[in-house]
Amino acid sequence: MILLNFSHPMTDPQRTQIEALTGSEIAREIAVMPQFDEQQPFTPQVEALLAAIPLSPDEWQSEPILVVLPSLNFIAAALLADLHGRMGYFPPVVRTRPVEGSLPRRYEIAEILDLQAMREAARRTR
Template sequence: MQILNFGHPLTDGQVAAVQELAGQTVEGVISIATQFDHAQPFAGQAQQLLQSEKLREFPWQTGKFIVNPPSLAIIAATLLAELQGLCGYLPTVIRLRPVAGAVPLEFEVAELISLQQLRDAARTRRSS
């Protein structure tokens, strides 16, 4: 399994925590610098990001991956929509949280969230 990292760099401890929570070996971390130009449409920038050199040959429909989304919510939402279109499902994402009392500030892996499972469960709760 790969981690597609669109956020801040991940520590070895964070990668180990993802591996433990996923119950799968992390074979690698693909880090993609995510800086969007606020003067340009985000949809096109998300498409370009996912066609970048590091991801051009990624096996979207058969590859195993977990996403560390960027911190800015609208960029994360745009990327997740593009990813869903490429692979046919919503990916699992990493949620980081601040470590209580840590000085300087540091983050730990809080959970892995399967966005596809959330979507599927929500469909069963909607009313007609």
Template sequence: MLLINFAHPLTDAQFSQVVAIVEETPQLCFVDTQVSRMRPLGEVAYDLVESVSLKTADWQTIPIIINPPGLAPLALAVIAELHGRSGYFLPIINMRPVPKTTPTIFEVAEICNLDAIRQVARTRRIPKL
């Protein structure tokens, strides 16, 4: 299993939370997402995903989890690029703030299966009579 982190580096506690959820220790790949906002998002997303250096077959066969970038438009472009390579929506880490912490501490809330969400949403396309 591969965890591709397009966001802030994970703390040891956050990585341990991921390990507990997926019940294995994924290989971690950190991608620096400090990018120019003057470039088209499609180009930026391509460059970020390309920097992971996986082969075409790897995107379709290796179990992958994504920690998406914090910048929403970039996260969406990265997810679109990844879907094009893998053929499905990869699961993502959902981070949430821990209540009443100063400074704010984030924890792993869940591993969110985007493809499962998509499959359920497809059932809502059926017209209601």
């Protein structure tokens, strides 16, 4: 599986948690920290960010890809729209949470959100 990380660097324990939750080995990790100019439109910035990722159109459509979204909601929304267009479906995403009582603060993997399954379930409520 390819892990596309648009957030903070993953720790080894977090990678282990991801592999346990997905049942798949992380074969490749691509870390891209978005630094957007908030005074400029986001669409071209998202396009440039994703164009810099070394994946072919075939890989975008056929490889198992898991995404760690950036924390800024506007960038995350724009990324998901573009990723859906490249991949043909919504990618699963990693949700992190603070480890309760940890000092200094640490984060663990809370769950893997299957966005495509969520979309399909929501369509049945129409």
